Amino acid sequence: MWLVTGALFMEILDGTILTTALPSMARTFGTSAVALDIGISAYMLALGVLIPASSWLADRFGSRRIFVTAIAIFTVASALCGQAQSVPEFVALRVLQGIGGAMMTPVGRLVVMRHTPRDQLIATLSALIWPALFAPVVGPPVGGFITEHLGWRWIFYFNVPLGVLALLAALWLIPDVRGPRRRFDWTGFALTAVGVFALQIGLEHSARRIDALGLGLVCAGLAMLTITMAHLRRSPNPLLDLGALKIPSFRAAVSGGSLSRMAIGAVPFLLPLMMQAGFGYGAVHAGLFVVALFSGDITMKALVERILRRFGHRNVLTINGVICAASLLSLSAIGPHSPAVLVAALLFVNGLARSLQFSSLSTLAFADVDRTAMGDANGLFNTILQLGAAAGVTAAAMSVHAGDALAGAVGLNGQGADYRFAFIAMAVLSLGGVISALKLPHEAGRTLTTG
Structure with missing residues (x-):
């Protein structure tokens, strides 16, 4: 399991670590840092487009062969990225690196889930979640160092x-x-690739600028994915079997759960920006507060299994979902002169709550999925996870833009008011996950918490 956890950490870290390195890279390539954003985008797009095919590849060619091939591609591409001499060369190598990452993590997760007894899945999947929480937080400062x-x-x-x-x-x-x-579903793959590509490009564009192009790409991506789902339901050999969506626990984890993940996952994006651009803190000062957030994440890891076994998934997702929303709301109340101890305490609580929510949702998703259907469910879950991460950053960025005009209407003034408004918006968004959790049957996830 530690091997898969490490691979997941490498894959997610490489999606965020370049953020603080872009100005230096721009000087090397003789271009602007904004122009080099395409290097980050290319990596994330390759992940999103190819993840849906990862389960089929593992079934067809064997999990070890695909996992080893993925690591080899990722490693070689990393070495070549370090040697890149131009922007086009760098972008092409980032796509190659993304191809490796797209096969590496989903296949690794699939191996773990297929070989872990169901009553041990909580502990196992909780361990696999921490890179998703940790890597986005530490990526930018590590890259800068x-x-x-x-x-x-x-x-x-x-x-x-x-x-x-x-x-x-x-x-x-x-x-x-x-x-x-089974035969490879080329039609399903093409439809999925176009839909995911358009949606991710549109979401990323909208995070920077809200205009007709971004909204058009988002709408086109959603329309194409709707067509894709219709095809997958009709195809005798679909790229991804959508049968898992008929399972209430899986459906809740990817519908309302996506809203929770979008809101909670936006914190590592919003927090450093609010503290540096909004409050005028230096990078080191802001980084110390990020440590408090991560401390909460790590502390909760030792408690997740006991909490879920004691209270059950439905109760935890409902009550902790409210705590998540409240902790996000509390971050809208801090300012540049707030006591450091108070801010650190609020971030620690947010870290505790978001870690428990992430782990609860990820384990619930596979609680009632039959092992024979685990491959398709895993591919579907990872694809939605990838799109949800992009949507979360976009929602947070759009909330900051909206905060320029609306912050005063909700009583927010002074430094960082637009970012503080965004935390209110994320708190409201996270409540969508609570509504979904309330619809779960009381026995949801019980196969993981009994025995």
Whole structure:
């Protein structure tokens, strides 16, 4: 399991670590930092487009072969990214790196879920969640530290020895399991790829600027994905079997659960911006508060299984969902002169709540999924997770823009009022997950918490 957790951490970290390195990279390539955003986008797009096919590849060619191949591609692409001499070359290599990441993490998760007894899934999946919480928080400061002291190319070079060790470990530890053979759904793949591509591009564009182009791409992506779902339901050999959506626990985890993840996942995006751009803090000062958030994340990891076994998924998702919303709302009340101890305490509580909510949703998703259907459910869940992450950043950014005009109407004034308004918006968004949790049957997730 530690191998898959490490692979997941590498994949998510590489999506965020470049943020603070872009100015230095721009000087190397003779372009602007904004123009180099395409390097981050290319990586995330490759992930989103190819993740849906990962389960089919694992079933067809074997989980060990695909996992090892993915690590090899990711590692080689990392080394070549460090050698890139132009923007087009760098972007192409980031796409290659994203191809490796798209196969690496979903296949690793699938192996773990297929070989873990159901009554141990809570502990196992909770351990797999921490990179999703940790990597977005530490990525930017780690990238900034490496860039300042060693140069931006070392961000990629550090992946090489880690990748080699992971590859050797995978050859030894990962079982070579194959699923039932089935034809590849080229039509489903093309429809999914176009839909995901358009939606992710539109969401990313809208996070920077709200205009007709961004809204048009989002609408086109959603329309294409609607067509895709109709095709997947009719196809005798769909790229992804949508049967898992008929299971109440899985459906709740990917519908209302996506709203919770969008809101909670926006915190690492909003918090550093509010403290630096809104309050005028330095990077180190803001980084210390991020440590408080992560401390809450880590502290909760030791308690998740006991809490879920004691109270059950429905009660935890409902009550903790309200706590998540309240903790997000509390962050709208802080300002540049708020006592540091109070701010750290609020962030610690937010870390506790978001860690418990993430873990509860991720374990609930697979509580009632049959092992034979785990591959398709895993591919579907990871695709929605990827789109939800992009949607969360977009919703947060749009809320900041809206805060310019509306912050005063809700009594927010002074420094960082637009960012504080965004935290209110995220609190309201997170309540959508609570409404979904209330509709769950009381026995939801019980297969994981009994025995």
